Amino acid sequence: MNPNATPSMAGSAPDLAVVETALAELTETAPAGFAHSALVAVGLADDYTVLDSPIGPLWIAWNGRGVAAVESSPDDRAFEVRFQARTGRPIRRVEALPADLARAIERRLGGDRRARISLDYRGTTEFEQAVWLKALEIPRGEVRPYGWIAAEIGRPKAVRAVGTALGHNPFPLIVPCHRVVRSDGTIGQYSLGGPTNKRAILAAEGLDPDELERLARAGVRYVGSDTTHIYCLPSCHNARRIQPKHRVPFGSLASSEAAGYRACRECRPSAARFVAA
Amino acid sequence: MEDLSRPADVALIRQLAADLDAAFPSLVADQQDRLFTIAVRVLGNRSDAEEAAQDAFVRAYRALAGYPADRIRELRLRPWLTTIVLNVCRNRTRVRRVATTELAFEPASEPATDPFASRHARDLWARLLSGLPPAQRTAIVLRHVDGLSYTEMAEVLGRPEGTLKAQVHRGLAALQTAFLAAQRREREEMTA
Numbered sequence: 001m002n003p004n005a006t007p008s009m010a011g012s013a014p015d016l017a018v019v020e021t022a023l024a025e026l027t028e029t030a031p032a033g034f035a036h037s038a039l040v041a042v043g044l045a046d047d048y049t050v051l052d053s054p055i056g057p058l059w060i061a062w063n064g065r066g067v068a069a070v071e072s073s074p075d076d077r078a079f080e081v082r083f084q085a086r087t088g089r090p091i092r093r094v095e096a097l098p099a100d101l102a103r104a105i106e107r108r109l110g111g112d113r114r115a116r117i118s119l120d121y122r123g124t125t126e127f128e129q130a131v132w133l134k135a136l137e138i139p140r141g142e143v144r145p146y147g148w149i150a151a152e153i154g155r156p157k158a159v160r161a162v163g164t165a166l167g168h169n170p171f172p173l174i175v176p177c178h179r180v181v182r183s184d185g186t187i188g189q190y191s192l193g194g195p196t197n198k199r200a201i202l203a204a205e206g207l208d209p210d211e212l213e214r215l216a217r218a219g220v221r222y223v224g225s226d227t228t229h230i231y232c233l234p235s236c237h238n239a240r241r242i243q244p245k246h247r248v249p250f251g252s253l254a255s256s257e258a259a260g261y262r263a264c265r266e267c268r269p270s271a272a273r274f275v276a277a
Numbered sequence: 278m279e280d281l282s283r284p285a286d287v288a289l290i291r292q293l294a295a296d297l298d299a300a301f302p303s304l305v306a307d308q309q310d311r312l313f314t315i316a317v318r319v320l321g322n323r324s325d326a327e328e329a330a331q332d333a334f335v336r337a338y339r340a341l342a343g344y345p346a347d348r349i350r351e352l353r354l355r356p357w358l359t360t361i362v363l364n365v366c367r368n369r370t371r372v373r374r375v376a377t378t379e380l381a382f383e384p385a386s387e388p389a390t391d392p393f394a395s396r397h398a399r400d401l402w403a404r405l406l407s408g409l410p411p412a413q414r415t416a417i418v419l420r421h422v423d424g425l426s427y428t429e430m431a432e433v434l435g436r437p438e439g440t441l442k443a444q445v446h447r448g449l450a451a452l453q454t455a456f457l458a459a460q461r462r463e464r465e466e467m468t469a
Contacts, residue, residue, distance in 0.1 A: 013453040020449070022402040023421035028317050030309040031327055038305045038331050042338040044298055064335070 036092050040064060043120065046091045048079070053173070054204050055197045061091060062101060066118030070171050072193050087123065108174060111140035111205070119171055127155070131165040138179040141206040142235040142267070145183040151271035159183070167191050178202060185216020185234075207235055215249075222250040222269050224261045231256040236267035286354040294349040297341050304354075305334055311355075311423060312362045318418040319366045321407040329369055333362040355425065356432040363415065363433065370411075405455045413448040420445050 014022075039045035041064040048061035048069070059079040061069040068087065073079035076093060083091050096102065107115035113136065121129055130153045138144050146166070150159045166177040172192040178201045182188040187209055190198035199209040215234050223239040224231035226246050232239035250256035253270055263270040289307065292300035312333050316326035337358060341349060406414060406422075419425045419433065420441075427438040434441065 013457045016449055016453070019452050019456070020421055022398065023406070023417065023452075024424070025399060026314070026318060026403055026406065026422045028310065028314040028323075028326075030313040030330065031323075034313065034327065034330070035302070035305045035309050038309070038334040039302055041331060041335045042301065044301055 033092070036090065039090070040092075043122075045089050046083070046087070047094045048083070048091055049094055049096055050076075051097075055193060055200055058173070058192075060097065060105075062097070063089075063120060065122070066120040067101070067105075067171055067174060068120040070173055070192075105174065113137075113139070117174055119174070124168075124170070125165075127153075127158070127161065128165040128168060131162050132169060132171070132175040132177070135166065135169075135175055135177050135180055138176060139237065140176075140179075142233075142237065143179050143181045143202065143207065143212065144233065144267070145185075146180055146188075147183045148233075148268070148271045149180060152268070163189075173201070179205075181212075185221065186213055218249075219251045220249040221252060222256050224248040224250060224256055224259070229261045230264050231261040231269060232264040233267045233269045236264055236269075238264050238266060283355075290350060290352055290354055293341060294346040297338075297349075301338060301341070304337070308354075308358055309334075312358060315359065315362050315418060315423055316366055318403070318406060318422055319363065319411075319415060320369065325369060329365045330362060332365045333358065336361050336365065353429070353432070356429045359419065359423070359425065359429075359433045401456075401459060402452075405452055405459065408455060409448055409451060413444055413451065416441055416444040417448040417452075421449075 036045050040047050043063045043065040046061045046063045046068050048059055051058045051060055056072060059069070059071045059073045059076075060067065061083055069083055071079060071082070073082070080091055083089075097105065101117070104115045104117045108117055119132075131149055134149050134153050146162045147156070147159045149166075150156050150162045153162075155161070162180075166180055167189065169175050169177040169191060172178065172190075178190055178192075178198045180188075187195055187198055187202070189195060192198075202209050212235060220234065222231045223234050223242065224247075225242040226248050230238070231248075231250055248259070248261075250259070250261075285307075289300065289303060293304065309330065312330040313326055316329040316333070317323055320326050320329060340361075406417065409417065415434070416430065419430050420427070425433070427441055430441050431438045
């Protein structure tokens with residue numbers, strides 16, 4: 001090609017019109033996925049990924065407002081359909097969790113309750129949120145009865161509603177609804193794959209679900225120490241430190257109080273006096 | 278003041294005032310290329326620009342969420358979003374200085390066989406633009422790449438239209454000169 005073919009090549013400055021046309025062609029197209037990412041950031045769309053867990057693969061969705069769902073699912077399609085039916089928002093699978101969220105979830109599942117994880121509560125009620133926040137206070141390796149949650153949130157008669165709210169927990173594992181059991185001491189239902197998974201998670205957290213149910217069948221609801229005269233829920237870490245020779249089982253609050261024992265200030269067993277569910 | 282808003286923008290503004298969450302996806306779809314283009318041309322880097330444009334939409338959403346419907350209806354969409362994306366870009370460059378190409382043109386390592394192949398020419402103009410002083414570059418980007426009117430630019434940049442016209446005029450002249458210099462360099466390399 002002859003480099004002198006155009007007047008500008010001959011060494012004169014290009015016309016203003018040429019410059020303006022060239023500038024008008026400097027527009028760009030936003031990268032693929034840009035709009036979805038912008039909507040995720042403001043919480044009008046979601047991303048999700050699949051994580052391995054001791055109870056199998058888990059589908060986890062999030063947006064700029066927080067984690068939006070933790071579920072088990074047969075496949076991506078089923079998860080997407082269910083998620084969209086519940087939220088009405090578009091969802092896209094991505095490779096991995098954002099690094100800070102991945103770290104926080106790992107810490108939380110490892111038992112660190114201070115690990116901060118934002119939750120997207122849209123579409124839930126204040127009552128449900130109160131139940132879930134209370135479940136977050138239960139330490140790893142311990143359980144509380146439904147009635148305990150009801151009493152602690154100031155709705156002692158709403159035991160069944162507590163059970164329903166826990167069954168609707170959109171963030172299982174992150175909000176440890178698996179640490180809430182029936183007031184008769186049996187393990188109870190679990191939204192993330194049923195009671196088998198609930199037992200497996202509790203066992204992985206260092207609790208012996210069989211022993212818990214054996215105590216319940218034997219009528220033991222509380223355990224006291226004859227040295228401190230304090231009684232606890234059986235899975236409270238204070239109860240588990242009591243040496244066998246000093247352990248005193250109680251079948252009711254009345255019997256423990258009649259024996260002159262006071263309630264543990266950490267597991268607050270007297271909140272669980274309302275038996276139902 | 279003359280209302281220069283495009284009819285489609287006015288319709289979108291009305292929808293945003295009525296139901297922000299329902300209308301915001303349309304705003305992003307409509308404006309993503311514009312905001313990304315402005316950010317690329319101001320920052321000179323696609324990945325920084327992507328983050329800046331994302332950030333601009335988040336700020337726009339938060340602002341809209343806090344405004345009463347009357348205030349949203351008074352917004353003029355393009356100038357308003359442009360102000361936001363320029364602020365984000367300015368904050369980013371304050372933290373980390375943007376690499377501006379020197380006006381003395383750095384030739385590509387391998388001279389192209391056809392220097393006026395459109396891709397090459399586009400890259401060249403982009404590079405020359407990024408070599409302009411920031412204020413001049415921003416004015417040129419808004420006027421000639423994005424196509425804002427001087428009235429809209431005055432609103433965005435808070436400077437009189439006359440000042441902006443002079444700035445754009447000087448910028449265009451600088452680009453003409455820089456183009457010539459670049460061309461000479463290239464021709465010397467081809468004949469060397």
